[in-house]
Amino acid sequence: MKRALIIRHVPYEGVAGYRAPIEAAGYDVDRIDVSDPAFSALDLREPDLLIMMGGPMGVYEQDRHPWITCQLRRLRQRLEAERPTLGVCFGAQMIAAALGSDVYAGPVKEVGFHPVTIHPNAAASPLQHLAEVPVLHWHGDTFALPEGTELLASSHIYDHQAFRRGPNLLALQFHAEMGEDERFNAWIEEWPESVIEAGGTEADLREAHDRLGPQAVAAGRQMIAQWLAELPA
Structure with a gap:
């Protein structure tokens, strides 16, 4: 069986709704936290599929989080080998940094x-499955589009919401995996100030999650299922 490895940067940011299509595509799913002592010894080129999830840290905070430097070095090796890789939010920013772009x-x-705009080339x-579907956004960092990649989607706030490089690399700034996972409550509890800074309220965000979350996750699962189906054999 093919092996998928999820890198989790904080316990409350897991693969969530994306697990179902990954398992349906025939992958045995494993997970490791960056806090695990075994993480520093992993060869990130080995898994058939690598999934890097989100986190509240910035790629540029390597003094506070020394594992970022280590992960970037090994991620570059994987990307040079063109191994299938998915990055979500902080994971997408890590991909951008590994490809030489500023974060x-x-x-x-x-x-x-809110929805993202899917560009005509996509x-x-x-990403077609997300057309006009409101998905969860939760970030304050952004990145320059890496050289040699293709921009797939933008939002009305940030231009760089999704990019790819060939069929094996997909980077997503937004969270179409979230909408049915109870860990959403932990996000609000951990970062209530982010909700306020973005001009919202906790009550409105919880209401939007309950109302829009299932549709977002359904579309996100279709997106991941198509991406996995189109990976080279």
Whole structure:
């Protein structure tokens, strides 16, 4: 069986709704936290599929989080080998940094449910399933588009919401995996100030999650299922 490895940067940011299509595609799913002593010894080129999830840290905070430097070095090796890799939010920013782009704090927080604009070049890509579907956004950092990649989607707040490089690399700034996972409550409890900074309220965000979350996750699962189906054999 093919092996998928999830890198979890904080316990409350897991693969969530994406687990179902990954398992349905025939992968045995494993997970490791960056806090695990075994993490520093892993060869990230080995898994058939690597999934890097989100986290509240910035790629540029390597003094506070020395594992970022270590992970970036091994991620570059994987990307050079063109091994299938998915990055979500902080994971997408790590991919951008590994490809040589700057990651930096943006001018505003983007927190809440709203759709992304799918660019014409991505009309038949896995992102097509998200057309006009509000998905969860929760970030304040952004990145320059890496050289040699293709921009797939933007939002009304941040231009760089999704990119790919060939069929094996997909980076997603937003969280289409979240909408049915109880860990959403931990996000609000951990970062209530982010909700306020983005101009929202906890009550409104919880209501939007309950109302829009299931549709977002369904679309996200279709997106991941298509991406996995289109990976080279």
